[in-house]
Amino acid sequence: MSDGNFPNKTLGADEMPLARYDGEKPPAPDWFNWAIAQEASESSVEVDGAKIAYRCWGDTSKPGLLLAHGNGAHSRWWDFIAPFLTTDYYVVAPTFSGMGDSEWRDAYSFPVFNREQLAVSEHAGLFNHAEKPIIVSHSFGGIISLNTTISEGGEKFAGAVIVDSHLEPPGDERPRPPRRTRANRIYASFNDALARFRLAPPQPCDNHYIVDYIARHSITTMKGEDGEEGYSWKFDPFIFNSLMDEWNDVDLTGLETRCPIVFMRGGLSELVPDRVADYMCSLQDPPVPMITVPEAYHHVMLDQPLAFVSSIRGLLAGWPGRR
Template sequence: MADDIQELSPEQANLLAVYGGAKPTAPDWFTAVVETPFEERFIEVEGARVRYQRWGSSGKPGLLLAHGNGAHAHWYDFIAPYFAEDYCVVAMTFAGMGDSDWRERYSVETFTKEQLAVCEDAGLFAHEQKPTIVAHSFGGFITMHTGSKHSDKFAGIMIVDSPVRPPDDEWEGPPTRPRGNRIYDDLTSALARFRLAPPQPCENHYIVDYIARHSLKHVEKEEGGEGWTWKFDPFIWRRFDAMDKPSEMLMGITCPLTVMRGEDSILMGEKIWSYMRSLRGDMAMVSIPGAQHHVMLDQPLAFVTAVRAQLAAWSVSA
């Protein structure tokens, strides 16, 4: 397992540069699944429009999918349809990211309000069976807070590659950005600069390309002309209020809890994995072989299988 951040060359980090704006060839299963229709909705939460997507019937148990830092609901376009036969599946986009509005200030409390509001609007709380949350990375920390305050509203929570560090290795958060997002002259140039954060190689370039295209927006330049830039708020961490310690939030969850990681994740090495195990002996811990931090990009079908297995296990024990 890797415990240190990888040093990648520009060629390794900029995975799409070699394609010159063309789409990498995708397998049939991926092409078919991302064409699955979904409903798109926007709701207002604390003055900001929050976007979400919904697959499946509202008469089925709810499954809420939450993304990582700087990401968006489209990270689940190739995951969510696999659950739509049995669940009403909702993938949300947090404020400050994707096509949701930016805020003047951000807080874990407001992000929790967004999760609850999306569940309410999508009808996930209306079913006799409580909904489940699956949350990746940054979304996992938000969900720890949501779970620590509102466990009674959920059937279970799965946290995916969200490291809870020991006291002697606490993370101070990502560095704040000194300037806004760059505007590129054309889509090809923007795609060539897309990088995963934290940086890592990924063999599935067709997935990276798909999420990269959904991470960009067409804009007008101040000096005239048009270009492309990233959708996320570059100053989100400068405007983010402090949150509770992740260890305390994790310990506060009282509904069924599972923690997953990419087995080769640079953020979830053995020291952190062991520490998390020491905090909660009652939670399931699952490693996805061949996956790094961005588990659903590296091993999408194995990720689907792991989530299905956990949902089935909870259903049997309920």
């Protein structure tokens, strides 16, 4: 469940693709099997009382690259992307609090998430290199990263690639999640939970092996109110209950970032259609570049993973100020 930013709707088979496999793993291509087999180290740092987990790939002597996931997701969303970027970068992927293997909080805020990005970057040594690190962020993670680039500490980064994050023109309604009052559902078996995994906002994704991989890393054991142990999702369902006011008030008009930024979107994304894309590009002068990945919906790295890698490689190779 990538982004819990949108109300549920009736889901078709394309939007819950794992049910048909009855717990078996879908066949995967060789490039994917190679990528997820690459070794990653794991560490954590405490930020405002919560343990923030992160994963690292590659050589620490290389310039840093920070990969930030979307809402309800986690660092394992980058397992099949990060190894292709280690030729030139030391890659670090944190998990925001309330998601994945990081700890939950009583309340969440954008400043807290910004401090998590800075703390992980510091703890992982990304600021130790002569070249400043670059951020690549997806969806809700992109909003966090934009806030990081305009806040104190933003100057520590060489830039940010913001992937399919949506900034609506003034007067447009901003999509938002429903206010949650109940905990995540608990399923009797791991396979029951796996079958119910979906992407949010709902969309088709032909690469079922990727959906299956991230789903398996999104499930944990949990006890219900009756004390019975079952399986549920790792993300805190109440994140946006405390974040809603800040989410409604996000206003990046006259976006003054402390480092260069580039936008990227899926060519089929419903969140960043042409009108929204044009507005986002106009937030700076000269306009912010917008890269469109064809045949990709909102979850660009799931829909077109190799095209996404090629796009990121090309952008980073010509990044302003990179030696």
